[in-house]
Amino acid sequence: MKRYIQDLSTCIGEEVTLQGWVYNKRESKALIFLILRDGSGIVQCIIAQDDIGENSFAEVSSLGLESSVRITGKVVEDTRQHGGVELHVNAVEVIQNVADYPISKKEHGIEFLMDNRHLWLRSRRQWAIMRVRNTIIFAIHRFFQKEGFVQMDAPIFTGNACEGTTDLFETDFYGRPAYLSQSGQLYGEAMAMAMGKIYTFGPTFRSEKSKTRRHLSEFWMIEPEMAYYDIFDNMDLIEDFIKAVVQAVLAENKDELEILERDVEALEKACGEFIRLNYDDAVAIIKGEKDVDGKTTIETLKADIADREAEKSELEADIEERQALLDKGGMKKGKVAYHQSTIDKNKQRIKQIEEDLRNLPQWIESAENFKYGSDFGGSDETVLTRMFDVPVMVYDWPHAVKAFYLKRNPEHPEFARGVDLLAPEGYGEIVGGGERETNEEWLKEKIIEHELPMSEFEWYLDLRRFGSVPHAGFGLGLERLVAWICKLSHVRETIPFPRMYGRLEP
RNA sequence: GCCUCCAUAGCUCAGUUGGUUAGAGCGACGGACUGUUAAUCCGCAGGUCCCAGGUUCAAGUCCUGGUGGGGGCGCCA
Numbered sequence: 001m002k003r004y005i006q007d008l009s010t011c012i013g014e015e016v017t018l019q020g021w022v023y024n025k026r027e028s029k030a031l032i033f034l035i036l037r038d039g040s041g042i043v044q045c046i047i048a049q050d051d052i053g054e055n056s057f058a059e060v061s062s063l064g065l066e067s068s069v070r071i072t073g074k075v076v077e078d079t080r081q082h083g084g085v086e087l088h089v090n091a092v093e094v095i096q097n098v099a100d101y102p103i104s105k106k107e108h109g110i111e112f113l114m115d116n117r118h119l120w121l122r123s124r125r126q127w128a129i130m131r132v133r134n135t136i137i138f139a140i141h142r143f144f145q146k147e148g149f150v151q152m153d154a155p156i157f158t159g160n161a162c163e164g165t166t167d168l169f170e171t172d173f174y175g176r177p178a179y180l181s182q183s184g185q186l187y188g189e190a191m192a193m194a195m196g197k198i199y200t201f202g203p204t205f206r207s208e209k210s211k212t213r214r215h216l217s218e219f220w221m222i223e224p225e226m227a228y229y230d231i232f233d234n235m236d237l238i239e240d241f242i243k244a245v246v247q248a249v250l251a252e253n254k255d256e257l258e259i260l261e262r263d264v265e266a267l268e269k270a271c272g273e274f275i276r277l278n279y280d281d282a283v284a285i286i287k288g289e290k291d292v293d294g295k296t297t298i299e300t301l302k303a304d305i306a307d308r309e310a311e312k313s314e315l316e317a318d319i320e321e322r323q324a325l326l327d328k329g330g331m332k333k334g335k336v337a338y339h340q341s342t343i344d345k346n347k348q349r350i351k352q353i354e355e356d357l358r359n360l361p362q363w364i365e366s367a368e369n370f371k372y373g374s375d376f377g378g379s380d381e382t383v384l385t386r387m388f389d390v391p392v393m394v395y396d397w398p399h400a401v402k403a404f405y406l407k408r409n410p411e412h413p414e415f416a417r418g419v420d421l422l423a424p425e426g427y428g429e430i431v432g433g434g435e436r437e438t439n440e441e442w443l444k445e446k447i448i449e450h451e452l453p454m455s456e457f458e459w460y461l462d463l464r465r466f467g468s469v470p471h472a473g474f475g476l477g478l479e480r481l482v483a484w485i486c487k488l489s490h491v492r493e494t495i496p497f498p499r500m501y502g503r504l505e506p
Numbered sequence: 507g508c509c510u511c512c513a514u515a516g517c518u519c520a521g522u523u524g525g526u527u528a529g530a531g532c533g534a535c536g537g538a539c540u541g542u543u544a545a546u547c548c549g550c551a552g553g554u555c556c557c558a559g560g561u562u563c564a565a566g567u568c569c570u571g572g573u574g575g576g577g578g579c580g581c582c583a
Binding site: 100208356362476478 | 507509510511512516517518519520530531532533534538539540541542543544545546574575576577578579580581582583
């Protein structure tokens with residue numbers, strides 16, 4: 001029977017054989033502490049020379065990181081260890097002895113790690129992120145299946161740019177130009193008319209040359225579409241859905257969130273009632289005309305700048321102090337190394353702060369000069385959501401800045417019934433959706449206005465000719481949701497092999 | 507596409523107003539140590555200072571142009 005590390009706490013006292021890789025190793029003359037990982041978890045293995053013999057001990061002693069091994073030993077309770085158990089080894093079978101594994105236990109830069117993504121996935125933090133991603137994916141299916149949705153997927157090859165706005169990846173489809181799908185939504189509408197409630201779950205492609213923490217060229221999107229739903233039904237669903245997913249992660253990934261040093265309390269708070277703002281109210285808050293709990297965005301941003309500047313001078317003083325100690329000399333080697341590494345860390349932090357100090361004034365300017373009627377920029381979203389500790393839904397957008405298929409508010413036709421869900425802690429848009437236009441004539445007008453080829457949309461217009469009903473839906477960017485839940489600084493760590501501007505390998 | 511910061515050992519970085527033989531930590535390698543948690547300690551090896559021009563008696567350092575990367579904006583999920 002195959003045994004996995006995650007199950008060891010249930011077999012204390014038993015002898016088991018584990019198959020895995022050497023995650024880390026510490027050794028002394030006749031004792032080796034080998035940290036074994038097998039994909040399900042990690043466990044410390046105690047290998048004593050007396051227990052496995054001189055030859056085997058010498059072989060284990062020579063193992064490099066990520067060597068593959070089969071280890072047999074007795075499971076012993078040890079509360080000092082993370083999983084509460086360790087393995088007292090009596091036999092080690094070496095499958096492969098590895099030399100010079102490129103990723104060490106120390107710090108690495110992002111470019112090096114991305115070049116070694118195929119190996120980086122083995123490290124603890126990446127392992128935790130992928131486990132959370134898996135929980136999220138499963139929770140998404142569980143939620144929709146329980147709510148009576150049917151998964152039906154949209155095609156990936158499309159003959160036209162369905163929204164006509166963004167840059168698409170062009171491919172050759174038997175001699176015809178075809179594009180990789182940037183959204184399955186229009187197809188989702190057709191499928192919802194067949195099934196009532198559907199959701200698509202698949203890859204989506206955008207060829208914008210974006211270089212920010214929230215963009216990928218290839219990402220996974222979940223797009224539910226519901227017949228007989230209006231904008232408010234839609235918002236209720238979004239809220240229930242996001243809460244269900246966050247709660248699943250809180251319940252199932254305690255260890256992973258701890259590895260990621262995620263502030264769990266912030267996630268728990270985010271499961272409170274979501275804020276719903278129409279465009280006008282959201283704009284007033286962004287511009288600093290309206291306060292939230294007695295504070296305006298501009299004040300908050302200025303306070304941020306002051307905090308950063310204070311932190312910077314503190315760090316500079318600390319560096320100077322340590323440098324003076326080092327210059328005086330006569331310090332032990334370990335102490336010298338400690339001070340030097342602290343100085344380096346402080347310098348790194350100062351670099352980050354300086355970057356923030358370059359960006360924050362731009363954000364203030366963008367917020368103060370926000371032009372009523374335009375769409376929110378990345379910084380506007382960040383500025384707005386940092387005022388709340390729950391997600392914010394902004395609805396009823398100026399129709400001119402939103403997609404052609406959104407329904408106009410019948411009472412205020414200058415607004416379209418779109419809704420964006422902005423995640424807290426500065427993460428910004430993770431969901432975009434809305435109620436769809438059902439009036440065939442208005443839709444045609446919009447298609448002409450957006451200079452889209454009418455012939456390509458005949459099938460879409462058919463949906464308004466044959467049993468047209470109010471309907472709504474939304475698209476969720478999986479990687480952005482993972483980034484927020486794990487509190488990562490960039491979406492590139494949320495997908496096994498990210499595809500983005502300048503990154504096609506590995 | 508625009509703005510901005512950066513590129514020095516396998517990795518992470520330091521390198522002062524341009525000046526002798528370019529440094530540290532980690533990793534690798536050799537050694538010491540029976541309870542370590544990024545173990546520690548001693549020793550040893552390791553360099554096309556991103557590339558191409560230029561200024562200068564002298565360039566890792568200054569200038570110009572590339573290439574690659576980080577962050578932000580636009581666009582978006």
